[in-house]
Amino acid sequence: MKLAVIAHDGKKADMVFFLNKHYEFLHQANVDLIATGTTGLHAQNAGLKVQRVLSGPKGGDAQIAAQVAEGKIQAVFFFRDPLDKHPHEPDINMLMRICDVHHVPLATNPATAEMMLKELVREQR
Numbered sequence: 001m002k003l004a005v006i007a008h009d010g011k012k013a014d015m016v017f018f019l020n021k022h023y024e025f026l027h028q029a030n031v032d033l034i035a036t037g038t039t040g041l042h043a044q045n046a047g048l049k050v051q052r053v054l055s056g057p058k059g060g061d062a063q064i065a066a067q068v069a070e071g072k073i074q075a076v077f078f079f080r081d082p083l084d085k086h087p088h089e090p091d092i093n094m095l096m097r098i099c100d101v102h103h104v105p106l107a108t109n110p111a112t113a114e115m116m117l118k119e120l121v122r123e124q125r
């Protein structure tokens with residue numbers, strides 16, 4: 001199973017907390033993580049093995065969206081910051097649209113992410 005993790009700057013601490021909290025599952029369940037550049041760096045610094053693509057504003061969201069469209073990513077954890085502006089908003093909307101087009105689960109905040117991960121853990125058993 002391959003999961004994508006992405007967080008805007010104001011939400012990176014939340015993402016690291018989330019990843020640390022679920023470190024055991026992610027580590028043991030053979031989960032492959034893919035992340036946008038800076039989010040991936042934070043995850044790596046938290047001790048997780050993560051494949052990194054470009055930073056979001058440089059095309060990273062688009063790279064993740066391409067893999068979602070190709071059926072290579074099973075779920076996306078995208079902690080968006082609704083209180084900040086993003087120059088690459090079209091890419092962000094495109095990624096969310098592609099998730100909807102392909103029925104790929106998308107969590108845009110930690111509360112939803114917790115529920116989604118519980119289900120993924122259940123499915124792994």
Ligand SMILES: O=C(CO)COP(=O)(O)O
Nearest residue numbers: 036037038039055056057
């Ligand atoms: O901008 C992002 C998502 O839209 C995240 O990109 P980074 O992980 O490179 O900060």
